[in-house]
Amino acid sequence: MRSFLVRSVESALRRGGASYGRRLFSSDAAPERKVAILGAAGGIGQPLALLMKLNPLVSSLSLYDIAGTPGVAADVSHINTRAQVAGYACEDQLGTALEGSDVVIIPAGVPRKPGMTRDDLFKINAGIVKSLCTAIAKYCPNAVVNMISNPVNSTVPIASEVFKKAGTYDEKKLFGVTTLDVVRAKTFYAGKAKVPVADVNVPVVGGHAGITILPLFSQATPVSNDLSHEDIKALTKRTQDGGTEVVEAKAGKGSATLSMAYAGAIFADACLKGLNGAPDIVECSFVQSSVTELPFFASKVKLGKNGVEEVFGLGSLSDYEKEGLENLKPELKASIEKGIKFAQEN
Numbered sequence: 001m002r003s004f005l006v007r008s009v010e011s012a013l014r015r016g017g018a019s020y021g022r023r024l025f026s027s028d029a030a031p032e033r034k035v036a037i038l039g040a041a042g043g044i045g046q047p048l049a050l051l052m053k054l055n056p057l058v059s060s061l062s063l064y065d066i067a068g069t070p071g072v073a074a075d076v077s078h079i080n081t082r083a084q085v086a087g088y089a090c091e092d093q094l095g096t097a098l099e100g101s102d103v104v105i106i107p108a109g110v111p112r113k114p115g116m117t118r119d120d121l122f123k124i125n126a127g128i129v130k131s132l133c134t135a136i137a138k139y140c141p142n143a144v145v146n147m148i149s150n151p152v153n154s155t156v157p158i159a160s161e162v163f164k165k166a167g168t169y170d171e172k173k174l175f176g177v178t179t180l181d182v183v184r185a186k187t188f189y190a191g192k193a194k195v196p197v198a199d200v201n202v203p204v205v206g207g208h209a210g211i212t213i214l215p216l217f218s219q220a221t222p223v224s225n226d227l228s229h230e231d232i233k234a235l236t237k238r239t240q241d242g243g244t245e246v247v248e249a250k251a252g253k254g255s256a257t258l259s260m261a262y263a264g265a266i267f268a269d270a271c272l273k274g275l276n277g278a279p280d281i282v283e284c285s286f287v288q289s290s291v292t293e294l295p296f297f298a299s300k301v302k303l304g305k306n307g308v309e310e311v312f313g314l315g316s317l318s319d320y321e322k323e324g325l326e327n328l329k330p331e332l333k334a335s336i337e338k339g340i341k342f343a344q345e346n
């Protein structure tokens, strides 16, 4: 049973992560790697803790939350896989939770309820992210940071400012996790184009909120000649509204957690592979960027031993995508500036 589960998850991660090029997924000779999850007892944190416990690249799994961590840590720790699990439950344990981390994943913060935008979460989550990033700068300044907490378009700039203030900012190591947008685009495209979902690749660029999410279906593979412009518009809208679709279906009980944990596990796995020197690891992520005039932007990035090795450009866009790109810039710019201002003033 155990090996079946581990093999299934390995195989799912391998397939899901096989977006762009050849992958390495082997625990033989895998180096020691510590992964910390901040917000580990939450809706995303719990299934993400499970998936990271099943990842053979993880040797130490550090679970931190302000509530409920001991139970989650005890539960996950009984799974007979490589990672040694430790749970940390209050602020004075945050330093120990972080020390020595190679990758820190942050799903701490409040989720949306129906009728809210991601930006409505700023008030609460900006402060949470700021204090967690202050601790990261102090206790594991060299860690790769995977930011899940919303609004990602603002929380990533907040993190960058906190790290700059602390003198630890390395733009190669700060990532906004936009993998769920890619996961959704792949699923929706496969359904519409009637192609096997495991073979599908779709880059998603821009940011992570509403129209700032720009799936590039003109670059989707396998190519489908059966999709009309109306189909592409509908696929784009569904990808942009994917988070809201889940928020409404959950009717007040939160936002995407299970699909987000899957996406977060794919992205953290890609970061670990990059750190371990695996070649050709490419994922979309919201990073410091000069691809457009905006200081942060999501596009395909190559992951390596030091984090981002290369930020790829957008490639050729359809007229519809060019229009989407211009339309998203004012909103994305405002969200980035809001995050920077908050971090500078607080």
Ligand SMILES: NC(=O)C1=CN([C@@H]2O[C@H](COP(=O)(O)OP(=O)(O)OC[C@H]3O[C@@H](n4cnc5c(N)ncnc54)[C@H](O)[C@@H]3O)[C@@H](O)[C@H]2O)C=CC1
Residues within 6 Å of the ligand: 038, 039, 040, 041, 042, 043, 044, 045, 064, 065, 066, 067, 107, 108, 109, 110, 111, 112, 121, 125, 128, 132, 147, 148, 149, 150, 151, 152, 177, 178, 179, 180, 181, 208, 254, 255, 256, 257, 260
């Ligand atoms: N980037 C993306 O694609 C996605 C991002 N999200 C975002 O992820 C965040 C978390 O969502 P859920 O897990 O559903 O929420 P949740 O409320 O179920 O869990 C959040 C957890 O964070 C913890 N927490 C709060 N303050 C903390 C602090 N200072 N330090 C450590 N832990 C703290 C809470 O105790 C709770 O366990 C939300 O902001 C949500 O909008 C959700 C889905 C997709």
Ligand SMILES: O=C([O-])CC(=O)C(=O)O
Residues within 6 Å of the ligand: 111, 112, 118, 150, 180, 242, 243, 244, 246, 247, 255, 256
């Ligand atoms: O929609 C939300 O609030 C959560 C999220 O970011 C997503 O599911 O993409």
